[in-house]
Amino acid sequence: MTQSEHDWPLYEVFIRARSGLEHKHAGSVHAADAAMALEHARDVYTRRQEGVSIWVVRSSDITASDPADAQALFEPARDKIYRHPTFYEIPEEVKNL
Amino acid sequence: MQLRSQNAPGGRRAPGPKHRTPPLCNIPCVYTQALNAPAPQGAGGAAVEPAELTAAFLARVDADERIEPKDWMPQAYRDTLIRQISQHAHSEVVGMLPEGNWISRAPSLKRKAVLIAKVQDEGGHGMYLYGAAETLGISRAEMTAQLLTGAAKYSSIFNYPTPSWADVGAIGWLVDGAAIMNQIPLCRCSYGPYARAMVRICKEESFHQRQGFEIMLTLARGTAAQRQMAQQALNRWWWPALMMLGPSDAQSKHTAQSMRWKIKRFSNDEIRQHFVDVTVPQAQFLGLALPDPELRWDAASGHFHIGPIDWSEFQRVLSGHGPCNRERLEARQQAHEAGRWVREAAAAHAAKHASKEARRA
Numbered sequence A: 001m002t003q004s005e006h007d008w009p010l011y012e013v014f015i016r017a018r019s020g021l022e023h024k025h026a027g028s029v030h031a032a033d034a035a036m037a038l039e040h041a042r043d044v045y046t047r048r049q050e051g052v053s054i055w056v057v058r059s060s061d062i063t064a065s066d067p068a069d070a071q072a073l074f075e076p077a078r079d080k081i082y083r084h085p086t087f088y089e090i091p092e093e094v095k096n097l
Numbered sequence B: 001m002q003l004r005s006q007n008a009p010g011g012r013r014a015p016g017p018k019h020r021t022p023p024l025c026n027i028p029c030v031y032t033q034a035l036n037a038p039a040p041q042g043a044g045g046a047a048v049e050p051a052e053l054t055a056a057f058l059a060r061v062d063a064d065e066r067i068e069p070k071d072w073m074p075q076a077y078r079d080t081l082i083r084q085i086s087q088h089a090h091s092e093v094v095g096m097l098p099e100g101n102w103i104s105r106a107p108s109l110k111r112k113a114v115l116i117a118k119v120q121d122e123g124g125h126g127m128y129l130y131g132a133a134e135t136l137g138i139s140r141a142e143m144t145a146q147l148l149t150g151a152a153k154y155s156s157i158f159n160y161p162t163p164s165w166a167d168v169g170a171i172g173w174l175v176d177g178a179a180i181m182n183q184i185p186l187c188r189c190s191y192g193p194y195a196r197a198m199v200r201i202c203k204e205e206s207f208h209q210r211q212g213f214e215i216m217l218t219l220a221r222g223t224a225a226q227r228q229m230a231q232q233a234l235n236r237w238w239w240p241a242l243m244m245l246g247p248s249d250a251q252s253k254h255t256a257q258s259m260r261w262k263i264k265r266f267s268n269d270e271i272r273q274h275f276v277d278v279t280v281p282q283a284q285f286l287g288l289a290l291p292d293p294e295l296r297w298d299a300a301s302g303h304f305h306i307g308p309i310d311w312s313e314f315q316r317v318l319s320g321h322g323p324c325n326r327e328r329l330e331a332r333q334q335a336h337e338a339g340r341w342v343r344e345a346a347a348a349h350a351a352k353h354a355s356k357e358a359r360r361a
Helices: A034-045 A067-077 B051-062 B075-094 B096-100 B109-134 B140-148 B165-186 B192-220 B224-243 B255-260 B268-286 B311-321 B325-338 B340-360
Strands: A010-016 A023-030 A053-058 B296-298 B303-305
Touching (some): A023 A034, A023 A053, A023 B109, A023 B192, A034 B109, B075 B096, B075 B109, B075 B140, B075 B255, B109 B140, B165 B192, B165 B224, B192 B224, B192 B268, B224 B268, B224 B311, B268 B303, B325 B340
Antiparallel strands (some): A010 A053, B296 B303
């Protein structure tokens, strides 16, 4: 084992459990290329028929929001309760609304 | 901004000191029970962490929120998790060896298929856990180097040999059984990626324990020689299985901190007692005797009472002097070396195709 040894690139794995469902993040694998990443993802994450489809994407290609920005990004939605149907008062006798 | 935590502000230790590897110290629980010198902070001394960040972190932990890779966390929390998760991963990987020893000699095609599936699961568990540890900023190569050089520990239990087929049964029943006791609370661990890996692992672990018990049951209901095999395997694995749950609470220095951080939810002794309480009746069902003359039911406490554990054996195995420590490490080193040409060839293949793609573009 030499310290100079490098890891293969890291890929994030997304799996569709059944047709009709969205792909969901399952974990990550190292692989030399995308084709190998699919094979590794299959071996590591679908040994019990957990999926019908796999996506892999280089981890370094993902852009993620910063937790420090969470307030700026998500707080503005907090006071906009008029975006929810329960905000509106409709008389009981009105049906199908 | 990266997905992972390497570049998170205040996340990694400041660049400079080459002490990138977290100090290895005792996080006493199953699979991660090393007893190296405790040194919660790097040799260079860590920067003082802002009190308000620490307070906010602890408030989130108290509220049972999960901490995610890019969130701010105390350096000691990060180091503790890297150490615990990587040692847990190493245990899964080394754990393939004692049982792998019997794949070619399993007594039937069914048993062989089951054992291959189980050993493959252990490898998979190692991969989930390495992945979780990597979200904290340590590389896979670094963890592999720590294992192969002996710098990192793995569970003491995998340094015991498997001389008979019955050992495969005893491992599934007792070792995986003890692991489940420890791993179920880890599904609620405060660190999100570790907790999610544990959920996945726990779903798969139950099959391991049941197939082990079924092997023991088959032997126990077999010929006198088969019953004897099962009894001898139980004699070999009972005490090591109790030890693998980690030092007693009195000796366990880091339990309090890990419980404060909600990495650990129960103490080693609590988990051990629970394991004893559920396992003794299973041994009775098998008609096998547990190798403990002091074992008795204590009606007052509602628990089984066990005799004293020989902790000197535990220390001996952990410090590298168990029956198979050297053999296990050599097997991993050999596998790593034997696979080198495959890794290099795959990397060369990928580089060649990447440059072809680039030329076409």
